[in-house]
Amino acid sequence: MGLSEDCAEALERANIGCAKDLMNKNRQELVSLLGLHAAVCDDLLSTVATNICPEPRSVTECIVAKQQRVCFLPTGLVSFDATLRGGLPCGGITEVVGPAGAGKTQFCLQSCVRAIGEYEHDSAIYVDTESR
Numbered sequence: 001m002g003l004s005e006d007c008a009e010a011l012e013r014a015n016i017g018c019a020k021d022l023m024n025k026n027r028q029e030l031v032s033l034l035g036l037h038a039a040v041c042d043d044l045l046s047t048v049a050t051n052i053c054p055e056p057r058s059v060t061e062c063i064v065a066k067q068q069r070v071c072f073l074p075t076g077l078v079s080f081d082a083t084l085r086g087g088l089p090c091g092g093i094t095e096v097v098g099p100a101g102a103g104k105t106q107f108c109l110q111s112c113v114r115a116i117g118e119y120e121h122d123s124a125i126y127v128d129t130e131s132r
Helices: 005-013 019-023 027-034 038-052 059-069 078-083 104-117
Strands: none
Touching: 005 027, 005 038, 019 038, 027 038
16 A cells, blocks of 8 residues: 555554554544654555545446446347347346236246356346236
């Protein structure tokens, strides 16, 4: 993380082993506890904060980043995949509805098989909520 040897030793002596323990203390507490100058404690707090805090991002950047992380399971039906913008979204719940005999159960079971077999996802769950 780029800490000086003096800072590292002072943290070890004070039994501060994680960022949470350090960041819960103010400058005066650190000066007293670590035996370091106030400017050094300020630099230490700044260095740790820089390394543990994420970069600020706009809402638009967050949405775009999330969309890029979403994976899709292709259904094998080209026009349907195009409508779904790539297939069924992975890591979520997809509800399939339609009239009796339309092939919903077969589609869902085949999608589970494709997810686990062809695309090597860790798991797939099929839940039938129809009561008979």
